[in-house]
Amino acid sequence: MEPSLAGAYGNARALYTDLLKPAELDALKGSSRDHFLSVLETTNYKREIDLLYNQYKLPELIDVVVNTHFVANCNRMMMLQPLFGRDVISAYLSKIDLQNIKLILAAKMMGKSLELTESTLSVNRGFGLSILSPLMTKEDYLNLINQRDVNGMINYLTRYRYGRLFLRYASDEGLSAISKRIDEYYYATLLDSVRFFDGTEGPIIRFIRSLIDIRNVILVMRRIENGNLAYKGGFLHGNIDMNQIQDATKVEDVLSHLPFKLDQALEDYKKEGLLSVFERSMKSQINRYYLGVFRQSANSVGFLLSFILNAEIERDTIREAWFKIYYGMEAQSSIWNSSI
Numbered sequence: 026m027e028p029s030l031a032g033a034y035g036n037a038r039a040l041y042t043d044l045l046k047p048a049e050l051d052a053l054k055g056s057s058r059d060h061f062l063s064v065l066e067t068t069n070y071k072r073e074i075d076l077l078y079n080q081y082k083l084p085e086l087i088d089v090v091v092n093t094h095f096v097a098n099c100n101r102m103m104m105l106q107p108l109f110g111r112d113v114i115s116a117y118l119s120k121i122d123l124q125n126i127k128l129i130l131a132a133k134m135m136g137k138s139l140e141l142t143e144s145t146l147s148v149n150r151g152f153g154l155s156i157l158s159p160l161m162t163k164e165d166y167l168n169l170i171n172q173r174d175v176n177g178m179i180n181y182l183t184r185y186r187y188g189r190l191f192l193r194y195a196s197d198e199g200l201s202a203i204s205k206r207i208d209e210y211y212y213a214t215l216l217d218s219v220r221f222f223d224g225t226e227g228p229i230i231r232f233i234r235s236l237i238d239i240r241n242v243i244l245v246m247r248r249i250e251n252g253n254l255a256y257k258g259g260f261l262h263g264n265i266d267m268n269q270i271q272d273a274t275k276v277e278d279v280l281s282h283l284p285f286k287l288d289q290a291l292e293d294y295k296k297e298g299l300l301s302v303f304e305r306s307m308k309s310q311i312n313r314y315y316l317g318v319f320r321q322s323a324n325s326v327g328f329l330l331s332f333i334l335n336a337e338i339e340r341d342t343i344r345e346a347w348f349k350i351y352y353g354m355e356a357q358s359s360i361w362n363s364s365i
Contacts, residue, residue, distance in 0.1 A: 036105045037332050043069050043098060044335055045343075054346045061350055062087065065343070070094050087347045095340040099159040102332055113229065113326055114333060116211075116218035119187075121158045123207050125166065126187070131200055133175045160186070205259070212237050212261050225325035232315045232327075237263035239307045242283065246276050246300050276300075285310055312338060 049068050056064045062083065066074050073090045081089050099118055103111065132138075165185070172178045179191045190210045215233050219226050241260045245267070248256060254274060260267045265283065273279045276294065280287050290306040293299075312334060319331035348354070 037102065037329050040098065040101055040105075040332055041335070045069070045339055050339070050342055050346075053343060056350065058350050058353075061347060065090070073097075084347070084351050087351075088344060091340050091343050091347075095336055096159050098336045099333060102329060102336075103159060105329070112218040112220070113215075113330060115160065116215045117330065117333065118159055119214065120211055122161045122187070123211055125158070125161075126169070126182070127200075127204055127207060129166075129169055130175060130178060130203060133172075133178060134200055208240060209261060212240070225322055225327065228315065228318045228322065228325075229327050229330065231264065232311070232319075234263040235311045235315070236308075237261045238265045239304055239311070241265065241267055242270070242279060242307070243300055243304055245270055245273060245279055246303065249273065249276055249279070250300070283307075 045068055052064050053061065062074070065087070070090055073093045074086075077086060077089055077093065099114075103114055168181060169178055172181055182188060182191055187210070190206060212233065215236075216230065219229050219233070241263055242265070244259065248254060257271050260271070270279055270282045273282075277291065280291060285307050287303060287306055290302045293302040315327075316331050316334055319325070319327035319334075322328050
């Protein structure tokens with residue numbers, strides 16, 4: 026094993042002990058709204074609860090605690106990464122910033138006010154979004170929010186790490202065009218970040234292309250929902266051949282061409298009418314497969330990436346459980362497999 030990877034591998038194994046055990050996640054899912062925080066306090070999240078308890082109130086406290094814990098784990102892994110693997114983790118985590126940038130751009134375009142607290146971004150004092158990021162600082166976000174308009178935001182971003190995103194920006198571009206460009210930038214940067222070092226990088230590339238598959242499939246489904254069947258193309262290069270899928274006229278027709286088991290997602294879609302059920306199911310299946318592959322590759326950057334994926338799954342599982350419990354939603358099995 027490459028010496029720098031051997032050291033990172035040992036430290037990453039130690040970091041895995043910070044992740045919650047399946048029994049701890051089950052205890053959170055089975056708790057009540059009044060006891061959720063006290064159950065979470067019995068886990069490794071206690072340090073964040075102690076730090077933030079006097080600054081936030083429920084329900085916001087849970088979200089800030091969980092995101093703070095996730096970003097702390099990301100920062101620990103970033104510090105352990107050998108130089109040739111750091112770009113992969115950084116590129117993967119850049120989706121946090123890019124999602125936040127999308128939200129801020131959308132708010133600016135619609136003339137909505139933005140408010141930034143210590144860890145949360147709110148639009149018109151409505152829903153909150155965590156702006157905690159291992160890559161961009163609170164000051165970076167504050168500078169973005171304080172720009173007078175979209176052009177000001179674009180000018181600021183051109184001086185930052187995401188600058189090449191907007192070098193061809195036109196003032197009459199709509200949000201959908203900008204959003205498409207952000208997606209293209211993210212996946213292209215993520216693929217470019219994989220440097221062949223010892224021949225073990227193949228699964229990482231296939232994992233990234235699987236994420237692109239999800240994006241492409243949801244794009245087709247959204248066009249079907251919107252009745253926009255004439256428009257073709259716009260796909261990024263993933264693992265799935267989109268030639269047949271792009272001609273589908275029903276969501277059900279798309280499923281027959283996919284390497285995913287989506288029967289339950291289809292049932293949920295018929296009840297809820299949300300394409301996100303397909304997205305979550307596909308992502309869950311991809312995670313289950315590639316986490317197994319990455320965990321068996323101790324001599325690969327994939328093993329180090331697997332910790333980030335596990336931490337991300339844990340974050341989403343806790344947030345989903347809290348959301349359902351707080352708002353009294355019907356309990357359902359988690360979209361994530363807590364045993365990975």
